[in-house]
Amino acid sequence: MLTEMDIKTVVIGGGPVSSLIVLKPARQDEKEPLSLPIRIGSVEATAISMGVSPEGGARPMTHDLLKSVMESLGGHLRSVIINDVSGTTFYAQLDLVGADGHQVVVDCRPSDAIALAVRCGATLFAEQAVLDVAGMPDFRAIEDQEHDQEIKDFHEFVEGLSPDDFT
Amino acid sequence: MLTEMDIKTVVIGGGPVSSLIVLKPARQDEKEPLSLPIRIGSVEATAISMGVSPEGGARPMTHDLLKSVMESLGGHLRSVIINDVSGTTFYAQLDLVGADGHQVVVDCRPSDAIALAVRCGATLFAEQAVLDVAGMPDFRAIEDQEHDQEIKDFHEFVEGLSPDDFT
Numbered sequence: 001m002l003t004e005m006d007i008k009t010v011v012i013g014g015g016p017v018s019s020l021i022v023l024k025p026a027r028q029d030e031k032e033p034l035s036l037p038i039r040i041g042s043v044e045a046t047a048i049s050m051g052v053s054p055e056g057g058a059r060p061m062t063h064d065l066l067k068s069v070m071e072s073l074g075g076h077l078r079s080v081i082i083n084d085v086s087g088t089t090f091y092a093q094l095d096l097v098g099a100d101g102h103q104v105v106v107d108c109r110p111s112d113a114i115a116l117a118v119r120c121g122a123t124l125f126a127e128q129a130v131l132d133v134a135g136m137p138d139f140r141a142i143e144d145q146e147h148d149q150e151i152k153d154f155h156e157f158v159e160g161l162s163p164d165d166f167t
Numbered sequence: 168m169l170t171e172m173d174i175k176t177v178v179i180g181g182g183p184v185s186s187l188i189v190l191k192p193a194r195q196d197e198k199e200p201l202s203l204p205i206r207i208g209s210v211e212a213t214a215i216s217m218g219v220s221p222e223g224g225a226r227p228m229t230h231d232l233l234k235s236v237m238e239s240l241g242g243h244l245r246s247v248i249i250n251d252v253s254g255t256t257f258y259a260q261l262d263l264v265g266a267d268g269h270q271v272v273v274d275c276r277p278s279d280a281i282a283l284a285v286r287c288g289a290t291l292f293a294e295q296a297v298l299d300v301a302g303m304p305d306f307r308a309i310e311d312q313e314h315d316q317e318i319k320d321f322h323e324f325v326e327g328l329s330p331d332d333f334t
Contacts, residue, residue, distance in 0.1 A: 043210050047229075059256075062211075062229045062282075065275045069233060072263065072271045073240040096239065099266055104239045108232045115229075 002081065002125040007052070007114070008035060012045045019045035021114060023082070023126065034135045036082070036126060038090050044111030051118035063115040070116075074099025077120040080113035083127045085134045169248065169292040174219070174281070175202060179212045186212035188281060190249070190291065192298075201302045203249070203293060205257050211278030218285035230282040237283075241266025244287040247280035250294045252301045 004026040013019040023036040040048075047063050060068070070077065076097045084091040092113035096104040117124055171193040180186040190203040207215075214230050227235070237244065243264045251258040259280035263271040284291055 044229075059276055062214075062233070062279050065273070065279050066229070066233050066236060068273050068275070069237050069242070069261065069263070070240065072273050073237065073242040073265050075236070075240040094236065096236070098240050106232070106235050106239050108235070109226055112229050112232050 001128040003128060003131060005036065005082070005124040005126050007048075007118070007124070010045055010049045010052070012049065013042055021045065021048060021111070023124065025131075032137070034131065034137070036131060036135050038082070038110050038134075039088060040109075040111035044109070044115060047115040048111065048118060051115050063112070063119060066112075066116055067119045070096070075104070077116060077122040078103075079123040079125055080110075080117045081125045081127065082110050082113075082130050085130050090130070090134070168295040170295060170298060172203065172249070172291040172293050174215075174285070174291070177212055177216045177219070179216065180209050188212065188215060188278070190293065199304070201298065201304070203298060203302050205249070205277050205301075206255060207276075207278035211276070211282060214282040215278065215285060218282050230279070230286060233279075233283055234286045237263070242271070244283060244289040245270075246290040246292055247277075247284045248292045248294065249277050249280075249297050252297050257297070257301070 005023040006026045008022040008024040009020075011017075011020040011022075018039050019042040021038050021040055023038070025034055028034070047061055050058070050061060051063060067077075077094060078097055079095045081093045081095060082090055083093050090110045092108050092110040094104075094106040094108055094113055094116065096106060098104050114124065116122070172190040173193045175189040175191040176187075178184075178187040178189075185206050186209040188205050188207055190205070192201055195201070214228055217225070217228060218230060234244075245262045245264055248260045248262060249257055250260050257277045259275050259277040261271075261273040261275055261280055261283065263273060265271050281291065283289070
């Protein structure tokens with residue numbers, strides 16, 4: 001079973017910080033919001049975000065060329081599917097239609113698949129099995145919890161102070 | 168007029184050092200050897216050198232996917248042509264054959280073109296006009312000259328020494 005996904009955020013890491021793309025179901029369950037975080041290379045993270053908001057005047061990048069070559073050969077990207085995960089390694093497939101109208105499926109990395117999808121306006125899907133294994137409670141909910149805990153800790157700290165601490 | 172080119176060297180830069188690919192005519196004129204140095208991104212330099220000597224077990228990179236998509240759609244890369252230069256910016260074209268046997272030409276960056284060519288075993292060409300503008304005397308010749316000059320300078324330095332300098 002496939003779930004349609006949206007891009008929630010792209011984090012372009014640097015140095016020791018990994019780059020990350022976080023997907024979420026296009027139709028979120030408000031009670032149990034879900035995130036699908038996928039670690040990707042910083043080059044691919046940049047390629048995805050430049051596909052989302054292209055910089056005018058910049059030279060076409062490799063994924064722009066991938067789109068040009070595909071379209072020049074009469075191909076069309078119908079959708080991309082995050083179809084498997086093993087440990088923290090995700091796998092994806094391009095669902096293409098060739099010039100003769102036949103379906104062509106090509107295996108690839110999720111980062112390449114998403115960088116192409118954003119350029120082609122193609123739909124993103126994730127296999128339910130992938131969401132079952134690698135889906136996480138929504139990050140925002142975790143952040144809110146952490147924020148609440150931080151305020152609680154601070155209040156406890158302040159309440160534990162004696163008047164002597166202020167002198 | 169097109170000249171068939173070979174890859175002479177790929178320099179993968181880092182920090183302030185640019186990455187570079189140096190092409191040379193496949194049939195060099197021994198009297199006037201020529202180099203065509205093209206500044207490229209370090210990511211593209213890595214993509215080219217991994218295409219020349221693939222690392223076993225590594226996940227397919229974007230140019231591997233470009234090849235897969237092209238071939239899945241019945242396309243074939245005949246050659247790539249470095250067809251123009253403006254300042255230090257070079258332009259290239261992929262000379263593809265589509266599934267129906269028709270020629271398809273796609274504009275791209277030389278780095279993408281070469282990274283794809285090395286994966287497909289396609290021939291590299293440069294327009295004569297590009298070689299006229301951007302071709303340089305062969306680097307090796309320059310290095311040899313510099314080496315000769317260095318030895319000459321050292322000999323002059325030694326000859327200029329007086330016995331007192333050794334005490």
